[in-house]
Amino acid sequence: MRFKIYSIFLLAICYAADPRLYLDPYSAAVQRIDKRTTSIAHPAIVPKDTANEGIPEAESPVEDSTQPDNNVQSSLKKRATPEDLYSVQKDAPLELVQISIPPNAPSLSNYIYYIYEKSAGEGIYIYVIDRGVAHPDFMHPHNTEGRDAIQRELPRNRRRPAIQTDLSKKKGEHPEVDDALNSHGTEVAIKALGIKFGAAKEAILIPVKIGEYNRAETSHGVFAAWHDIQTKGARRARRSIVVMSIGSVFPENLNDEFTREMSGLISHLQYLGVPFVTTSGNFAQEFWHGQQRINIDTVPAIIAARGNPISVIGNVDFQGNFWSTSQRGPLLTASAGGLSATTLDKYGMKADATGTSVADV
Numbered sequence: 575m576r577f578k579i580y581s582i583f584l585l586a587i588c589y590a591a592d593p594r595l596y597l598d599p600y601s602a603a604v605q606r607i608d609k610r611t612t613s614i615a616h617p618a619i620v621p622k623d624t625a626n627e628g629i630p631e632a633e634s635p636v637e638d639s640t641q642p643d644n645n646v647q648s649s650l651k652k653r654a655t656p657e658d659l660y661s662v663q664k665d666a667p668l669e670l671v672q673i674s675i676p677p678n679a680p681s682l683s684n685y686i687y688y689i690y691e692k693s694a695g696e697g698i699y700i701y702v703i704d705r706g707v708a709h710p711d712f713m714h715p716h717n718t719e720g721r722d723a724i725q726r727e728l729p730r731n732r733r734r735p736a737i738q739t740d741l742s743k744k745k746g747e748h749p750e751v752d753d754a755l756n757s758h759g760t761e762v763a764i765k766a767l768g769i770k771f772g773a774a775k776e777a778i779l780i781p782v783k784i785g786e787y788n789r790a791e792t793s794h795g796v797f798a799a800w801h802d803i804q805t806k807g808a809r810r811a812r813r814s815i816v817v818m819s820i821g822s823v824f825p826e827n828l829n830d831e832f833t834r835e836m837s838g839l840i841s842h843l844q845y846l847g848v849p850f851v852t853t854s855g856n857f858a859q860e861f862w863h864g865q866q867r868i869n870i871d872t873v874p875a876i877i878a879a880r881g882n883p884i885s886v887i888g889n890v891d892f893q894g895n896f897w898s899t900s901q902r903g904p905l906l907t908a909s910a911g912g913l914s915a916t917t918l919d920k921y922g923m924k925a926d927a928t929g930t931s932v933a934d935v
Contacts, residue, residue, distance in 0.1 A: 663688040667771055667916035672892060695774025699734070699810065700766050701802075703795035703818040704759030706736065707781040708920040709750035720922025724760075727768040727918055733779040737802055739794040741785030749783055757919035759783075761927050762819050764917045771917050789832050792820060792874075796839040803848055811846040818852050818874065825862050825871040828879055837877045840884060850874075854888040854909075855901040869903030878905040889913065 663670070666688030674689045710725040736749035747753055752760045759781065767777040782799050784791040799816045826833050840850050852874050857867045870876055875886045888909035889900035896902060897913060912927070919925040 659691060659693075660689055661692050663690065663770075665770070668892060669911040669913075669915045670771075670773065672911045673773070690773070690775070693776060695767055695777030697813050698774060698777040699780055699814045700763075700774065700777050701737075701780045701782050701799040701814060701816045702759060702763045702766065703782040703784065703792070703799060703816065704752075704762060704820065705754035705787070706747070706750070706752040706759050706783045707733075707763045707779065708752045708757070708760040708922070709733070709736075712748060712750045713920075713922070717921060723918055723922035727764050727770060727772070728779060729769065732767065732777070733781075736781040736783050737798045738783045739785055739791060739798055741791060741794065742783050743785075745785050747783065747785065749781075752920035753783075754920075757921070757925065758820075760920040761917040761925060762817065765915055765927065766817060768917070771915075787820060789822070789873075792818065793832070793836055793839060796836065796843070800839060800842050800846075800848075803843070803846060808846075811848055815849045815851065816843060818850070821852060821855060821874060822872045823857075825867065826873045826876055828876060833873050833877065833880075836874055837880045837882055840874065840877060840882050844883065849885060850882075851885040851887065854886050854906055856889070856897075856899045858896075858899050858901045868901060870901045870905045872901075875901075875905060878907075 664687055670688040670690075671685055674687075675685045707728070708724050709728075710721040710730070713721045713724065738747070738749045742749070752758075754760075763779055763781065764771050766772055767774045767779055769775055780799075780802070782795050782802075784795040796816070796818065803811050803814050843850055854870050854875055855867075855872045857872070860867050862871075870878075870886060874884065878884050878886055885907045886905055888902050888906050889897040889912040890909045891897055891913055892911055896909065900909070902909075915927045917925055917927050
């Protein structure tokens with residue numbers, strides 16, 4: 575059976591950087607450079623040159639109930655300034671700049687910086703279900719430039735050992751190698767939490783390696799992620815997000831056994847409080863039995879119709895218009911820029927993720 579692999583879109587990853595962004599993209603975590611004052615504008619912080627009585631105290635993030643209260647840390651948080659809380663990336667790819675500008679910005683060309691919280695993704699575990707993610711220690715020894723590039727984007731201290739499905743193990747695949755011909759797992763992971771090209775820069779990567787792109791293995795990948803999170807306990811569950819940017823090619827039936835099985839697995843994740851993010855599909859210009867496939871019709875995206883609160887992300891261009899092939903409809907959660915997104919392939923070479931790639935099984 576043929577499966578199509580979708581590139582992950584930035585809004586989904588920004589959920590991991592700050593869950594509040596998912597609910598309101600511009601009131602919680604979207605900032606910009608004010609060209610008149612070169613200061614950071616944020617709803618909770620007054621820019622320096624407009625504050626009459628100095629910068630107000632920044633709101634302290636919610637403390638984890640399992641962590642002891644620390645008066646010194648609390649004091650430091652109260653004194654935090656915009657410079658303490660935010661970073662400016664001057665060499666960011668355009669799709670990152672796009673998510674940090676005001677919603678009423680007349681033109682993206684007026685903005686050149688990516689403004690983000692220094693703690694974006696801190697303490698968050700991102701499970702990426704795919705055919706593996708490149709690890710610098712297991713790349714070709716002569717490819718020193720590529721190994722260095724992967725290490726810069728996905729540092730060793732920001733990743734945990736990969737999880738494998740039984741099929742991947744039986745095939746003798748190395749857990750830390752990207753076995754997709756198109757480097758899809760590596761490209762997705764770097765857009766999720768790459769130091770230069772990613773959004774949740776402080777997050778921790780956990781690859782979930784499946785043995786093939788097919789129905790059974792995608793289900794096994796979701797099960798593997800759930801099992802690891804469930805085994806680690808409630809604290810891990812509160813800090814995890816599962817990203818599966820792969821899905822079926824043909825329209826699926828909600829009552830199909832495979833669909834019901836996948837729905838049950840995702841329900842187990844959501845029972846633990848773990849967000850599940852997937853893509854809407856790229857078949858809006860294709861036809862099935864004479865009908866154009868504009869609306870979402872693939873698994874796992876259609877599982878949202880079964881009452882599962884999964885995040886289904888569509889694709890828009892840099893002007894905010896739907897990409898012509900991006901599927902949409904009532905099951906769509908949100909859309910974000912995903913055209914020609916800058917990332918690295920599994921060899922450490924710079925690559926542009928154009929939205930879709932195909933694997934035949």
